[in-house]
Amino acid sequence: MKIAIASKGNSLDSLLDMNFGRCECFIIYDTENKEVEVLSNPNKDALEAAGTTSVQLMAARSVSKIVAGEFGMKIKPLLDSLRIQMIVFNKPETSVRKLISMLNH
Amino acid sequence: MSPRNTTLRKVVNPPQIKGFKPYGAENSKLNSEPVILLLEEYEALRLCDYDHCNQLEASVLMGVSRPTFTRVYASALRKIAKAFVEARVISIKGGRVYFDSDWFHCRSCGCFFNNPDKEQTIANCPLCCSDEISGYDYACG
Structure with a gap:
């Protein structure tokens, strides 16, 4: 199962971003093989529809939690x-990093 | 000028089945073209005639205006009547809808989360796995 985390930077020590659509990076964590994929957000400076385009990006990577x-x-919706x-x-x-350790419970 | 986009209609309870089939047709061949009942039309029918809401209450529940609701409902009745009279298959699918989900709050880590899959009940927080979760109404909070 893949879980996306909205992050303020591209490392595991970056902080959680308070905004999903215009966050700096998406960090996608795979719970099965414990792999982490870092994806910089192409929509962070978009004038409009940043959120919906980000959702499409997440859906294309078959993320099941954000x-x-x-x-x-x-x-x-x-x-x-x-x-x-x-x-x-x-x-x-x-x-x-803290969030991933919480997700590993 | 292109027409205005239809707003997304909220569906609380999606149907358990994919459709209906007529049986015992006289000339043994069914009318091949199915009637497609949209999910929002199914939901309108359910709210009005199964849950006995009036149209104003039902329109609020679906997040559309009352006149729009009436149009959706009328279209549902017309499609069902057509399927009954012409012995057509009813296939329930499609439409501009989204599925509303329930929200929960975890008292252990303080996060909020929703349950996108109605068939599964949630017992643990997806983040910290604590079972100290409670239902949360984000419309009021």
């Missing part, structure tokens, strides 16, 4: 229909 600080209003789980984690000081 962790971010907040999701925009347009994204919620879209992810619902794609059956992708949203995890809203409202602690900006959390690093991606």
Whole structure:
């Protein structure tokens, strides 16, 4: 299962981004082989539809869960229909490494 | 000018089945072309005639205006009548819909998450695996 984390940078020590659509990077963690893929977000400076394009990017990589600080209003129904789980984690000081260790439980 | 996009309609309970088939046709050959009942039309019918909502309540539940709801509902009735009279298969699929999901709050790590799959119940937090979760209504919170 793949879990995407919205991140402020491209390393595991980067912090969780509070914004899904315009985050700096997506860090995609695969729970089966414990692999991490870093994907810089092409939509971070987009004028409009940053969220929806990011959702398409995630769906193309068959991500089943997304962790971010907040999701925009347009994204919620879209992810619902794609059956992708949203995890809203409202602690900006959390690093991606910490989140991955939490996900490993 | 291109027409305005239709708004996404909210579907709370998707149908358990994919459609209906008529049986016992006199001339033993069914009308081959199926009637396609859209998911929003199924939902409109369910809200009105199964849950006994009035059209205003049902329109709020589906996130559309009351006149739009009436149009969707009327189209559902017309399609079902057509299938009954002409002995056609009803296939329930498609439409501009999204599936609304329930939200939960984890008291252990403080995260919020939704359950996109209605068939599965959630017992543990997807992030920290704690079972101290409770339902959460994000419309009110």
